[in-house]
Amino acid sequence: MAKPQVLIVEDDRSLSEVLDYNLRQEGYETFSAASGQDGLNLAKLRVPDMIVLDLNLPVIDGLEICRRLRADPVTREVMVLMLTAKSEETDQVAGFSVGADDYVTKPFSVKVLLERVRALMRRRIGSSRDASVLVSQGILVDRERHRVTAGEEALDLTPSEFGLLEALLRQPGRVFSRSELIDAALGGDSLVLERTIDVHVRALRKKLGPYAALVETVRGIGYRFRDPAGRS
Known part of the structure; x- marks a missing residue:
């Protein structure tokens, strides 16, 4: 069975490596980008099952990336878990308004984040069993x-x-x-x-x-x- 694919778009290298390691340990296939433009390009090239997306990114921010993903038929169904240091309610509303599926604020527990990833993956499988x-x-x-x-x-x-x-x-x-x-x-x-x-x-x-x-x-x-x- 093919491993679910997760794209990590995060400009903090140490955090990206932590996420990469833990997601791989959970059985996911991962690949990473450190800027918004690179993340958007990779998403369109490889069309992952999920994107863990930082909000504050160089070149293109997470909100604009999410907006573009939802506007493109190729990436419209990709699950997006938005990851950010901003915890104000208005920021969460902004994230959901452009199509984010979930929202996790920094600092966070890796165990909690992995459970959110698992929950989104279950939702994806349940709603689109033939997507693969x-x-x-x-x-x-x-x-x-x-x-x-x-x-x-x-x-x-x-x-x-x-x-x-x-x-x-x-x-x-x-x-x-x-x-x-x-x-x-x-x-x-x-x-x-x-x-x-x-x-x-x-x-x-x-x-x-x-x-x-x-x-x-x-x-x-x-x-x-x-x-x-x-x-x-």
């Missing part, structure tokens, strides 16, 4: 069961191939650069050359067989999954 299943043009990616089918045939993909196909299929028609695919499919900490993505794509296409043409090359940029609406 992506289907387009005969290809099905089931993240929870780590299963891919092309037509009626089950495919045996490596973790890298699975992550690559999931990232492309989640946003059909979007052109991903090779560096973006490293972040979205393989993880930003991966020591991977950009051209390694080409090797993964060739292997993936071979396994897709008659569906290989759905993974399109955009010359000079990268790759995309064919838009079912025919837009380019």
